[in-house]
Amino acid sequence: MSIAPHPPANRLPEFRRRLLAWFHSHKRSLPWRASRDPYRIWISEIMLQQTRVAAVLPYYRRFLERFPTVRALSRAPESAVLEAWAGLGYYSRARNLHRAAKEIVRLHSGKFPRAHVAALALPGVGRYTAAAVLSIAYGASLAVLDGNVARVLARLGAVRGDLRQPARWRLLEAAAQRLLASRSPADWNQAMMELGATVCTPRAPSCPECPVARFCRARALGLQDSIPAKRDKRPPEDVRLAAAVLLDAHRRTLLIQPANGAGEALFSRMWQFPALRVERDPLSELRRHLRDTLGIEPALCVPLPSARHAVTFRRVTLLPFLVTVGQLPGVTGADSAALPLDEVEHWATSSATRKIARAALRGARAG
Numbered sequence: 001m002s003i004a005p006h007p008p009a010n011r012l013p014e015f016r017r018r019l020l021a022w023f024h025s026h027k028r029s030l031p032w033r034a035s036r037d038p039y040r041i042w043i044s045e046i047m048l049q050q051t052r053v054a055a056v057l058p059y060y061r062r063f064l065e066r067f068p069t070v071r072a073l074s075r076a077p078e079s080a081v082l083e084a085w086a087g088l089g090y091y092s093r094a095r096n097l098h099r100a101a102k103e104i105v106r107l108h109s110g111k112f113p114r115a116h117v118a119a120l121a122l123p124g125v126g127r128y129t130a131a132a133v134l135s136i137a138y139g140a141s142l143a144v145l146d147g148n149v150a151r152v153l154a155r156l157g158a159v160r161g162d163l164r165q166p167a168r169w170r171l172l173e174a175a176a177q178r179l180l181a182s183r184s185p186a187d188w189n190q191a192m193m194e195l196g197a198t199v200c201t202p203r204a205p206s207c208p209e210c211p212v213a214r215f216c217r218a219r220a221l222g223l224q225d226s227i228p229a230k231r232d233k234r235p236p237e238d239v240r241l242a243a244a245v246l247l248d249a250h251r252r253t254l255l256i257q258p259a260n261g262a263g264e265a266l267f268s269r270m271w272q273f274p275a276l277r278v279e280r281d282p283l284s285e286l287r288r289h290l291r292d293t294l295g296i297e298p299a300l301c302v303p304l305p306s307a308r309h310a311v312t313f314r315r316v317t318l319l320p321f322l323v324t325v326g327q328l329p330g331v332t333g334a335d336s337a338a339l340p341l342d343e344v345e346h347w348a349t350s351s352a353t354r355k356i357a358r359a360a361l362r363g364a365r366a367g
């Protein structure tokens with residue numbers, strides 16, 4: 001397998017000039033672009049993984065208000081970091097950020113390391129993130145390759161096949177590095193990403209507005225809509241989840257935070273209501289779960305309206321029950337907290353847990 005160098009060497013200067021000129025006149029004004037502070041760039045790059053810019057913007061602002069420096073982030077308890085991340089999804093990103101901040105303080109005097117190897121050793125920092133932070137903050141000559149850039153490169157060179165296939169991805173990394181304008185790697189990397197995000201989009205690329213259309217093989221061949229090749233999608237999995245919103249006489253409920261590997265994986269390790277996946281009879285299965293794990297046999301379990309929730313390839317149906325108890329049970333094998341039901345929103349919980357809490361509040365008022 002190989003990818004022919006494209007554009008050819010004698011046309012590279014013009015290619016770079018055109019793309020950089022377009023970037024300078026068309027780039028979106030985004031808060032992380034106003035700074036060369038590696039901490040701010042790192043936070044933005046982690047938040048933007050698998051997440052749209054519009055969704056990231058309010059989180060980015062609030063996160064930096066709360067943790068304005070690496071040291072502030074490293075000193076914060078994990079629960080505070082997860083709370084600031086709540087709703088953004090993929091919570092391992094927040095945990096890795098927190099762990100990496102501690103390592104940066106411990107090993108690198110509180111400054112994101114300049115050395116590529118040291119950056120790659122940080123939790124949650126892979127080849128893409130290291131190249132993005134080091135090139136944008138420090139001007140390192142490292143080309144980024146993410147889904148957007150890979151798509152642009154594949155179309156420019158009319159590269160067929162699955163781009164995520166490891167051998168092909170490595171060839172694309174080499175192609176990205178070859179194109180890199182080494183005098184301005186920060187702008188170059190952002191220009192490639194911006195082109196992929198705003199012009200050379202996954203569906204219906206805007207070729208007439210593209211500053212490098214004259215270099216594009218896919219366009220010349222009429223293949224811009226069929227490159228990259230579609231990946232085989234994992235078929236969606238339907239999951240039903242029953243959750244118990246316990247409620248005592250003081251309208252307090254119980255949240256648990258399972259240790260690693262325990263609990264319902266769909267909620268990650270966030271605070272959550274006792275829950276389990278169910279097959280046939282949600283109420284009986286939930287009752288059995290409450291008896292086996294919490295030692296309670298509640299008399300009153302009222303079903304609340306179900307809700308839909310999507311997690312990657314899973315389509316989750318949430319089946320919450322309002323479970324009235326005389327007294328909240330103790331919990332072993334997990335952290336637990338008794339708190340007023342209307343305060344669940346303010347804890348480090350997933351959006352699924354908050355959906356359940358809102359349904360329970362409505363149910364409790366109606367009851």
Ligand code: SF4
Pocket residue numbers: 152155156199200201205206207210211212213214216217218219224
């Ligand atoms: Fe993408 Fe079209 Fe530009 Fe080619 S010409 S790089 S397909 S936007």
